[in-house]
Amino acid sequence: MRVELADVISSENKEMSKQAEIELLSFDSKLGQFPVVKKEPFVLTFTNEENRRLSIQGETEVTIAIPCGRCLEEVEQVFRLTIEKEISLEGGSEETAMDGFSFMAGTSLDVDQLIFGEILVSWPMKVLCREDCKGICKRCGANLNLTECQCQKTELDPRMAAIQDIFNKFKEV
Numbered sequence: 001m002r003v004e005l006a007d008v009i010s011s012e013n014k015e016m017s018k019q020a021e022i023e024l025l026s027f028d029s030k031l032g033q034f035p036v037v038k039k040e041p042f043v044l045t046f047t048n049e050e051n052r053r054l055s056i057q058g059e060t061e062v063t064i065a066i067p068c069g070r071c072l073e074e075v076e077q078v079f080r081l082t083i084e085k086e087i088s089l090e091g092g093s094e095e096t097a098m099d100g101f102s103f104m105a106g107t108s109l110d111v112d113q114l115i116f117g118e119i120l121v122s123w124p125m126k127v128l129c130r131e132d133c134k135g136i137c138k139r140c141g142a143n144l145n146l147t148e149c150q151c152q153k154t155e156l157d158p159r160m161a162a163i164q165d166i167f168n169k170f171k172e173v
């Protein structure tokens with residue numbers, strides 16, 4: 001969704017609030033494609049402040065399904081976004097002054113671009129379905145939160161692994 005800001009940009013001290021809708025269906029980045037499972041309309045407030053500055057404020061929550069870093073089960077990650085931006089309206093035309101912001105095109109603001117940027121900066125380093133997620137067996141692919149597999153035992157026991165190493169060394173000789 002786009003919000004036209006020409007009105008508020010052209011008059012100093014003007015404030016405007018708009019209901020903003022997020023249209024993003026998925027968050028597509030270098031990391032992959034993640035479905036947006038929940039989003040809500042929210043209010044964006046624009047204020048044309050002194051010294052040719054435009055402030056943009058709002059708060060919303062977006063829920064995105066991200067696979068658990070260990071077992072790959074989808075985790076619903078809630079992003080609580082607080083938007084607090086200040087754009088300089090200084091310099092020639094409004095359009096050139098605001099070029100640095102990917103969510104602005106001329107005097108219109110792209111809500112989805114704005115939200116995308118906010119999600120990107122708060123993207124978690126790692127996502128786990130739970131702190132003690134056991135992950136997936138590297139050999140048979142079983143989800144170890146749901147089942148136990150036989151290969152798991154030898155692999156997880158360091159003493160067994162050490163013995164296996166010795167066996168392997170004998171074989172090589």
Ligand SMILES: [Zn+2]
Nearest residue numbers: 068071129133
């Ligand atoms: Zn997990």
Ligand SMILES: [Zn+2]
Nearest residue numbers: 137140149151
């Ligand atoms: Zn296994």
